[in-house]
Amino acid sequence: MEETFTYRLATVHDLQDILEIEHASFTLPWTQEAFYNEIVHNQFAYYLLIEADGRTVGYCGVWVIIDDAHITNVAIRPEYRGRKLGEAIMRQAMHLAGRYGAARLSLEVRVTNYVAQNLYRKLGFQDGGIRKKYYSDNGEDALVMWVML
Secondary structure (H helix, E strand, C coil), rough: CCCCCEEECCCCHHHHHHHHHHHCHHHHHHHHHHHHHHHHCCCCCEEHHHHHHHEEEEEEEEEECEEEEEEEEEEEHHHCCCCCHHHHHHHHHHHHHHCCCCCCCEEEEEEHHHHCCCHHCCCCCCCEECCCCCCCCCCCCCEEEEECC
């Protein structure tokens, strides 16, 4: 039986699932407090979830401020990677940002994360510049990428 994937906006009740995915995905995971503040207090933040038969398998955060949007983070559970779910949730985030009035969407990605960079280029993102020593765990630079919506 094939899994059914659905999308919805996160609520505070989704924090545990988001944190599990976050900790499995990043060397510098965001804290529960950070996600709580994003979901509850940040009027510009939207956190999309992708669910497989009711189980949260990925998320993507996007800020929309007037006509500019920014991806804060995107992650898929390790056991669900390689199934184009990152691409799918990014497309949903791009659609959401456009629906809320954004004309442009930006993000940062590690300069060594070629898999993510290739995905973003496939979605139409262009290189915008380098943020030197952006990542505090190892001082790695970030590539800034953007796309017009």
